[in-house]
Amino acid sequence: MSRSTHSKKEVEEALRHAESQGWRVVEGGGHCWGKMYCPYNDKECRCGEFCITSIWSTPRNPGNFAKAIRRAVDNCTTHRKEQAAKVKQAEAEE
Template identity: 40%
Template sequence: MARKKHPNKDIEAAIHYAETTGWRYKKAGNSAHAWGRLLCPFESREGCALSVWSTPNNPWAHAEQIKRRVKQCPHTSKEKS
């Protein structure tokens, strides 16, 4: 089953970027404040994870933070630029 799209286009684009580099989305629980979590390709407790908020104060900055964390992850295979 495909995940729901994030209501903010900038954050949705950042999530899509993370997914193209091997990160995976995990739906948040019913009582969670987060929209979901992004988990890096390293499937262990030592793997990177970050929360994706549904309504951050500054959606553009949150999207940039997601992209920055994905780029800094030591477990993600680096893209050829």
């Protein structure tokens, strides 16, 4: 089942970025528009603090909120470790 688009275009673009990195975006959940879940949900990943991120329906500043979503996705420690391992493996194969 596909989700509906977020009303703020900057936030929607950030959510699509998150989904392209494997994060799961789910609508609903109380006062927020939805939540996004890290694909790793690793115990070592910053104590799980950023493994679930709330998505607000009407953020005060949509541009800054979109940047915060991207930051949460791009700074995932487990994702960074896996990317570094892939780079090392590619260099070893050359």
